[in-house]
Amino acid sequence: MAGGTRGPTLLAGVDVGTTHTKAGVYRTDGTPVAQRQAATPPDAEGLRDTALRLLAECVSVAPVPPVAVGLASMAETGVPLDADGEPIGELLHWQDRRAHREADHLAETVGRAPFFVATGLHPSAKLPLARWIWLRRHDPDRTRRMARWASSADLVLAALTGTVATSPTLAARTGAFDLRAMAYASDLLDLAGLRPDQMPPVVAADRVAGRVTPAMATRTGLPAGTPVVLAGHDHLAAAWAAGVRGPGRTADSMGTAEAVLTPVAAVPPMPATPTGISVGPFLDGRSYCLISGLSSSGGLVDWWLERFAPPDCPDRYRWFTDLVGATTDRPPTGITVLPYLHGRASPQPEPHRALSFHGVRPEHDLADLGRAVLEGLCMQVRWMLESQVATSGHRPDAVTVFGGPTANPTWMRIKAAVMPVPVVVLPDHRSAVLGAAQLAGRAIGVEDGPPDPPPPRPAAAPHPAWETAYRSRFLPLATSPDPSGSEETP
Structure with missing residues (x-):
């Protein structure tokens, strides 16, 4: 046609x-x-x-x-x-x-x-x-x-x-x-x-x-x-639009929630300790997909904005982008955020784990708090990616990132600095809507080609401070016993 x-x-x-x-x-x-x-x-x-x-x-x-x-x-x-x-x-x-x-x-x-x-x-x-x-x-x-x-x-x-x-x-x-x-x-x-x-x-x-x-x-x-x-x-539809269409690629789908997706050829064995990684069929009908979820990604930013954005602000997202981007290419804030607004699903499932901020000092300002939220989200996604690499035995050459939050350049710079592999950021229209349309075309014989990705972003700030922030502060806090206990939420 x-x-x-x-x-x-x-x-x-x-x-x-x-x-x-x-x-x-x-x-x-x-x-x-x-x-x-x-x-x-x-x-x-x-x-x-x-x-x-x-x-x-x-x-x-x-x-x-x-x-x-x-x-x-x-x-x-x-x-x-x-x-x-x-x-x-x-x-x-x-x-x-x-x-x-x-x-x-x-x-x-x-x-x-x-x-x-x-x-x-x-x-x-x-x-x-x-x-x-x-x-x-x-x-x-x-x-x-x-x-x-x-x-x-x-x-x-x-x-x-x-x-x-x-x-x-x-x-x-x-x-x-x-x-x-x-x-x-x-x-x-x-x-x-x-x-x-x-x-x-x-x-x-x-x-x-x-x-x-x-x-x-x-x-x-x-x-x-x-x-x-x-x-x-x-x-998964968004991953399809992003060109992640089979084993060998990894996607980071960002929205209210965030998911790391790695197509694999077969269902891997269940690890000895729970990782929270789920496995399901992939869209090609032949392979499977590892999925690690973060229930509040953009949702955590929305929570933060509800509490700190000016009440008369006409565009809270633009205000936030300007606030956290006021100083670019900075080292880590020194604040460690465990971004568990609705518990943690992966890699170590703790459904009652709470959102927490650590290391806030008198010199920190509102911009630092906003950036720290983004740092915590990016470090959590890195942890999910590393868990999938251990499960699949495959380390991707790059991670393809897409979704509405990619519009925030500071968020993407922090992600590129934190992730252990290069990051490819796709335009916002490469989304689940486009993937759904492309899959509809595929079903009736209208073929499309995967997009030509932009060049990967190497670490925006290849400084050992990011590795220290992840290895020495984030991971020890994330893996330590939850001080709030395991009481059931209503």
Whole structure:
């Protein structure tokens, strides 16, 4: 389907993220034609309507309609659907901690090692399985009425096409999907009183999941019958757009949360001590992916801004960029931040570990505190990367970094200085939305080439002070016993 008199071949993508929902229309070389963004609503109906509205706005300004649409989303957030495909109650969000007791019970009942062997995951409150068990105990009516489970991307697919399905990369994040059998595990679902037929069918990213209905064609401007593809987990879709498309590369996907992703050829053995690394299928359908997560990355910066930005500031992010960038190429601040706003998932899981600042002195100012937050985030990501290198046996030549926070140059300079390998920073439009669009094109035979990356950034400040800050201050504090104890959070 080449251009010619019909115009260029265009592809559309949607990404339902934790903080923002985005849509875009792109040329096959990745050039943006139209892009839109809005806050992700907290309810299922609002989430679905926002995604459709942004997609329609992008389609309306495109010179020709896109030939396919790809859908990506945050992994563990979803909602039960009734027999008519309508959401039942509130979204069950990955940030919801209500199921922490169920997660602990899951670990005791199944065993952490057997659970990891089966699912590639570690029991935690964010897993849909833990929250389904919570629902069975606290809201059994929703469990009884649930005809299907739908992740966020699945919800948009159902609206566009009338088809309820999911991606392997989203199914694998539920906690009830057998990684080697590539099928739902009935024994795990039974813990929540659910059956495999209540789970959505799994459709790979190289297959069309559904086609736009006439009603949705009217609403969105897409031609009826336009193929829709489930690109799946948004961090993986973003890695695809960044050119990390198989073993041998490592990606650092930045947003509200942050994830280090390393595609591998096979599932590695479970280490003797927990690392928090999860394993799931990759988008190429042949390999797997190691994933280490930091639940509050941009989210920690937002927390900091809520407390320290001027209340009348029209653009808090610009203010923060100017503040921390007032003096460039500085050595470390001397403040060590353990950036665990919502606990630590990896490399040494401690779900109740707290955010903490160490070494603040009278001479430190607000800019130092802001920079220290960025330093702590970058050091935590380095620790996650080193854990993955030990697990996979592969040290990448460079780490490809992408996502909204790359717009902060000081953050990227600190990351380049802290990381043990060169850093490649990609433009913001190389994101999950573009990856979703590219995967949709791939499913219908429209090929694209991985981007030509910019040259790697060597360490911005190759000074032993950074290594000392990481090895002698950050790691000892991060690996020491948590002084706040292990009390359960509400």
